[in-house]
Amino acid sequence: xxxxxxxxxxxxxAVILTMPLWAGIVGAGYPDLLQKFAIxxxxxxxxxxxxxxxGYLSFGHAAFLGxxxxxxxxxxxxxxxxxxxxxxxxxxxxGLFALAIGFVALRRSGIYFSILTLAFAQMCYNMAYSVLTPxxxxxxxxxxxxxxxxxxxxxxTEGLPSTExxxxxxxxxxxxxxxxxxxxxxxxxxxxxxxxSFGLMLLAVKSNQNRMKYTGLNTKPYLLSAFVISGMYAxxxxxxxxxxxxxxxxxxxxxxxxxxxxxxxxxxxxxxxLGPFIGAIVIKYFENIFSAFNDAVLNQVFGFLPDFIQxxxxxxxxxxxxxxxxxxxxxxxxxIVIFLPGGAMEGFRRIAAKFKKEKEAHSAGGAE
Amino acid sequence: MSSILTVEGxxxxxxxxxxxxxxxxxxxxxxxxxxxxxxxxxxxxxxxCLVGRLxxxxxxxxxxxNKPEGETLFGLPPHAINQKGISRVFQTPEVFEDLTLFENxxxxxxxxxxxxxxxxxxxxxLSRGEIADAAEHIxxxxxxxxxxxxxxxxxxxxxKRRLELAMCLAQDPKLLLLDExxxxxxxxxxxxxxxxxxxxxxxxxxxxxxxxHDMHVVFSLATKVSVLARGHIIAEGAPQEMKGDARxxxxxxxxxxx
Ligand SMILES: Nc1ncnc2c1ncn2[C@@H]1O[C@H](COP(=O)(O)OP(=O)(O)O)[C@@H](O)[C@H]1O
Ligand SMILES: [Mg+2]
Numbered sequence: 001x002x003x004x005x006x007x008x009x010x011x012x013x014a015v016i017l018t019m020p021l022w023a024g025i026v027g028a029g030y031p032d033l034l035q036k037f038a039i040x041x042x043x044x045x046x047x048x049x050x051x052x053x054x055g056y057l058s059f060g061h062a063a064f065l066g067x068x069x070x071x072x073x074x075x076x077x078x079x080x081x082x083x084x085x086x087x088x089x090x091x092x093x094x095g096l097f098a099l100a101i102g103f104v105a106l107r108r109s110g111i112y113f114s115i116l117t118l119a120f121a122q123m124c125y126n127m128a129y130s131v132l133t134p135x136x137x138x139x140x141x142x143x144x145x146x147x148x149x150x151x152x153x154x155x156x157t158e159g160l161p162s163t164e165x166x167x168x169x170x171x172x173x174x175x176x177x178x179x180x181x182x183x184x185x186x187x188x189x190x191x192x193x194x195x196x197s198f199g200l201m202l203l204a205v206k207s208n209q210n211r212m213k214y215t216g217l218n219t220k221p222y223l224l225s226a227f228v229i230s231g232m233y234a235x236x237x238x239x240x241x242x243x244x245x246x247x248x249x250x251x252x253x254x255x256x257x258x259x260x261x262x263x264x265x266x267x268x269x270x271x272x273x274l275g276p277f278i279g280a281i282v283i284k285y286f287e288n289i290f291s292a293f294n295d296a297v298l299n300q301v302f303g304f305l306p307d308f309i310q311x312x313x314x315x316x317x318x319x320x321x322x323x324x325x326x327x328x329x330x331x332x333x334x335x336i337v338i339f340l341p342g343g344a345m346e347g348f349r350r351i352a353a354k355f356k357k358e359k360e361a362h363s364a365g366g367a368e
Numbered sequence: 369m370s371s372i373l374t375v376e377g378x379x380x381x382x383x384x385x386x387x388x389x390x391x392x393x394x395x396x397x398x399x400x401x402x403x404x405x406x407x408x409x410x411x412x413x414x415x416x417c418l419v420g421r422l423x424x425x426x427x428x429x430x431x432x433x434n435k436p437e438g439e440t441l442f443g444l445p446p447h448a449i450n451q452k453g454i455s456r457v458f459q460t461p462e463v464f465e466d467l468t469l470f471e472n473x474x475x476x477x478x479x480x481x482x483x484x485x486x487x488x489x490x491x492x493x494l495s496r497g498e499i500a501d502a503a504e505h506i507x508x509x510x511x512x513x514x515x516x517x518x519x520x521x522x523x524x525x526x527x528k529r530r531l532e533l534a535m536c537l538a539q540d541p542k543l544l545l546l547d548e549x550x551x552x553x554x555x556x557x558x559x560x561x562x563x564x565x566x567x568x569x570x571x572x573x574x575x576x577x578x579x580x581h582d583m584h585v586v587f588s589l590a591t592k593v594s595v596l597a598r599g600h601i602i603a604e605g606a607p608q609e610m611k612g613d614a615r616x617x618x619x620x621x622x623x624x625x626x
Contacts, residue, residue, distance in 0.1 A: 002492070197478055197486075197493040200467075204475050207464040211532075214462070215476045216450035216539060218484040225487055 005191050008273070013184045020173055028285055031172045036284045038179035039240045042186045044264040044276035046233020049190055050226050051262070052271035053199060055206035056106075059114045059258050060121030063101070064094040064231040066128065066253035068238025070135065073142045073248045080152035081161045083170055083178065083243045087236060094235020095228050102227035106220060109209075121258055128250035141249035163243050175244045182240065186233060191273055193229070202226050206271075234261075263329065267336055269345030278344050283329065290328055293321035371432060372397045372543055372575050373418065378427030380413055380599075387413045388424065389599035395543075397432075400569065400576045402586045402607075405596035411579045412459075414596065415547055418577070419454060420444050433542040447484045453542035459551050461528035463535065465521030469512055472520050472531055473503035476538035502538065510534040510564060526557030530564060537568065546578045550585050562588050587611070 016038070023029045028037075043065065051057050071093040072086035079085055105116040128136040136142055146160055163170045170178055193199045201222050204212050209219050242248050251257075264283050269275025298314045298321070305313060320328045340347050373395040380388040387410045395401050405411055416422040418429060420441035430438035433453045441449050450456075464472050477499050478486075494500055507513045510530040515523070520531055529549060536544055549565070550558040562585055568574070569589070580586050586593060586607065593610045595603040603615050610616050 002494075192492075193489055195492045195494075196489045197474075197482075197491070197496070197499070198489040200471060200475065200493050201478075203467060203471075204464050207466040208462055210458075211462040211464060211535075212475075213446040214450055214456050214458075215535065216447050216479040216484055217475070218445070218447045221485040221487075 002195070005195060009184070009188050009191055012187055012274070016180045016184055017177070019180070020176065026285075028288070031176050033284065033288050034173075034176045035179055035240075035244050036288075037281050038176060038183045039237050039244070040261075040264065040280040040284055041277040042179070042183045042240070043234055043237035043261055044268070044280040045183075045186055045190050046230045046237070047261045048230075048265050048271065048276040049193060049202075049233065050230035051265055052276065053194070053202035053206065054223055054226050056109070056223060056227070057114050057262065058105075058117040058227070058230075059255065059262065060101070060105075060117035060119075060124075061230065061234045061261055062253045062255070062257035063121035063124040064098060064234035065238035065241070065257060066124060066248070066250060067094045067097050068235030069242045069248035069252055070128075070142060070238075071235070072239035072242045073144075073246065074135075076144060076150070076161075076163065076242070076246060077142075077148040078151065080150060081164050082153070083163050083165050086163075086243060087182070087239045090239030091232045091236045094238070095232040098228045098231025098235075099224070102224050102231070106223050106227065118255060118258070121253060122255060125250055125253040125255075128253060136248070136250060138250075141247050144246050163246055170243055178243065179240050182236065186236070187273075187277070194273060198222070198225070263333055265343075267333065267343055269343030272343070272345040275343050275345040282344065286328070286332075287325055290321045290325040291323070294318075370397050371395060373432070373577075374428075374430050374438070375418070376428050376430075378414075378417055378424045378429065380410075380417060380422060380424045386599050388417065391427070391596075391599070391601055393594060393601060393604075395575060395577060396592070397575055398573050399591045400578065400589050402578045402580055402590035402593045403596055404580060404583075404586055404593060409596045410599040411596055412547060413599075415545055415577070415579055419446070419449050419456060419545065421446065431543075450479075450539070451484055453540075455536035455539055455541035455544050457529070457532050457536060457544070457546045457549055459547045461525065461532045463520045463523075463528055463531050465519070467520060468517050469507060469520050469523075469531060470500075470503055470516040472535060473507050473516075473538060474499050476535045477502040477506070480539045506534045506538045509537065524557065526553055526560055529553070529557070529561055533561075533564060533568070537572070537574075540572075541574060544574050544576045546576060546580075548579055548581055550580070550582055558582065558585065561585075565589055 019034055019037070020029065020031075023034060028034065043061075047058070047061055068090035071090040075086035075089045101117070101120045105113055105120065108116060129138055144160060148154070150161070165178060168174060201217065204217075205219050205222055212219055238252065241252070260283065264279035265276040266279070267282060268277065268279025295314060295318055298317050299310065302310045302313045302317070318324065336343060342349070371394045375391055375393040378388055378391045379386070391414060403411055403414065413422060417424050420443060423442045428440060429442070431441055431452065431454070432438045441452070464475065474493065481499070504513060504516070507516055510533060512527065512530055512534065515527070520528065523531065550561050553561065566589065569576075578586070578589065590607050593605065593607050594601050595610065595616050603610065603613050605613070
């Protein structure tokens with residue numbers, strides 16, 4: 001870590017923590033949405049430690065999200081409504097699962113690795129619906145009940161309890177701040193990893209495994225460490241989901257959820273420190289906007305058009321909004337991959353470079 | 369002189385094709401041993417058998433770099449072989465093209481100091497001064513220090529070879545294997561590489577096994593030459609002797625004079 005990184009983390013922290021003050025300007029000033037930003041941002045930052053640093057593309061990280069959620073729920077049900085143990089257990093348990101899954105999946109690389117991770121995640125998803133129903137409560141999902149043992153604090157709560165942090169409730173903005181602080185810590189750790197010799201080794205794995213092996217370095221443990229760390233981030237994000245809303249369902253582990261974090265990372269910029277977080281925000285922000293549109297809203301928007309044209313436009317546009325928002329996401333993703341393969345971060349770099357050029361041209365012109 | 373590597377009765381078949389046929393060879397410590405031969409003679413196969421990347425059908429290879437009684441390297445993964453003091457330069461230079469030269473240089477230094485895996489995530493990579501110092505040192509040894517912040521992918525082939533050699537030297541190897549180190553290089557780059565290898569040879573006593581096509585390179589560097597043809601060692605001796613050897617010219621040079 002050098003001075004620049006410290007400043008980066010400080011600015012990041014300041015921007016995140018002040019979000020409730022200014023996110024309203026862009027229509028994102030709801031705690032629900034801000035919580036999502038923080039949770040999925042954390043998920044993507046952790047995913048980037050594997051995909052961005054080592055180049056290994058996992059298509060099964062949602063499994064760890066689900067494992068984290070279930071673990072945290074059980075911590076709430078069995079131990080206490082305090083979020084701290086839930087978060088710690090979830091991180092540890094998803095780390096153990098990542099160790100086992102990673103150990104097997106990392107026997108292969110490239111597309112085979114991706115397929116193996118996908119297969120494991122689908123296995124977890126299916127098991128959550130079938131044999132593991134006693135743990136996951138199947139299709140209904142795992143919820144809190146008034147009869148949960150909660151051996152540490154059952155006596156102090158009555159009725160259906162809610163999550164808390166040493167007595168402070170975690171709904172609304174409290175929940176956001178809780179997630180935000182964990183996000184900032186997660187970001188800080190990822191920056192440190194990136195600058196460490198361990199991080200350099202991960203980048204070396206991505207660059208040339210053959211040279212790495214013939215330099216006396218064993219690539220396997222490096223990859224496995226990265227896999228476990230990113231699995232732990234995912235588990236932590238899963239735990240935060242149930243801290244905010246204590247309900248864990250298996251759909252969280254579906255392959256679409258694994259795919260979403262891949263999109264976030266690529267959209268923002270694979271392998272950059274901030275990119276994955278930006279990708280997560282962009283996707284969650286537009287999901288929020290686009291999925292809120294329905295035909296009534298569209299009719300209003302296109303109300304100025306003659307009736308028959310209005311009908312055509314509305315039925316066309318409705319493909320892309322509401323439930324069809326994923327179509328928009330797909331188009332956006334294609335555009336990014338084709339025109340801006342480095343994601344949003346590359347876009348920023350290009351713009352910055354252009355400004356710099358123009359400035360130089362200006363000052364050169366002025367000197368004449 | 370004692371030997372660092374002995375090869376006895378090595379055979380290797382590829383589905384019926386005899387790539388290596390009863391090869392016997394002794395590499396003396398401190399020598400520069402060139403292995404020459406026409407295309408398809410089995411040179412690369414031989415090198416791969418030396419480092420355990422291929423396991424011969426029969427025969428033994430003993431490495432004396434660490435133990436006086438020798439050890440066999442068959443079946444060991446590449447990183448374990450490297451940790452025993454054997455470095456390798458590839459026909460096409462293999463460096464970390466997405467990283468800067470300085471980062472490229474730090475990696476072998478760390479591999480040398482820390483072993484094949486170390487999880488020290490908390491300190492920044494630059495916080496260990498000895499790593500940065502050693503990395504700068506090896507870059508300046510091969511004349512690449514001014515380019516330290518460039519990405520190695522943008523280097524010329526000759527410079528990539530320099531960097532690759534520097535990375536091998538950073539590990540202070542006992543045995544350095546070079547598979548056609550000047551293949552595909554322009555004359556100037558070839559001469560630079562020869563000069564560099566000569567300079568390295570003067571500064572450190574590293575045993576080298578060189579596979580080479582270019583006779584100019586062989587006669588500039590080698591202290592001993594073995595000629596491989598159709599999987600068989602057909603002649604062996606000092607470079608000057610080999611120049612005039614009729615069998616060599618027959619097998620390798622198609623009768624043309626050097
Ligand atoms: N993995 C392999 N499978 C099958 N045949 C091989 C393999 N590697 C080399 N050969 C064959 O063995 C012979 C020797 O090859 P090689 O060692 O690459 O020769 P050289 O490096 O001297 O040009 C060639 O005929 C080659 O086609
Ligand atoms: Mg060859």
